[in-house]
Amino acid sequence: MDPNLLYGLRLLHFLGMAVWFAGGLGIAGDVRKTIARGKPHTEILVSRVSRALNIGSIAAVVTIGSGLGMVFGLGGFGAVGPRIHAGFGLAILTLAIEIMLLKPASFRLGDALSTGDGRELRPLAGRIAMLAGITHALKLVTLVLMVFRFGGR
Helix, strand or coil: CCHHHHHHHHHHHHHHHHHHHHHCCCHHHHHHHHHHHCCCHHHHHHHHHHHHHHHHHHHHHHHHHHHHHHHHHCCCHHHCCHHHHHHHHHHHHHHHHHHHHHHHHHHHHHHHHHHCCHHHHHHHHHHHHHHHHHHHHHHHHHHHHHHCCCCCC
């Protein structure tokens, strides 16, 4: 692979990673603080959380796609070490959790806010915080696997 193309992919990968990793850092605190403040602050909460998750999902696709480009540019999965395989699997798992669990939880929060059912708000905020924490931990493990070399490749 052309070294300039590899450097371009690497830059795109780093930028996508930065946006994906940092984009959702404030979701749990934002949900908790906004629910505590009540109306009128809660009216735009779901749109803020959805926007952060959508931007993060796009950045995740850019990160995973550029990572795959680098892997295949270097010769495929046989040419990279197991830490890259593990990091790739964790990145896919993290994106799946964000899309299949975290986004629906934020939509359920929006439904609870629109119906005015205050009993559901605290458990939903806790679920969003738990899922956001899980995705943060997975992203951290992925980052450690991708950056630090353990043993061989």
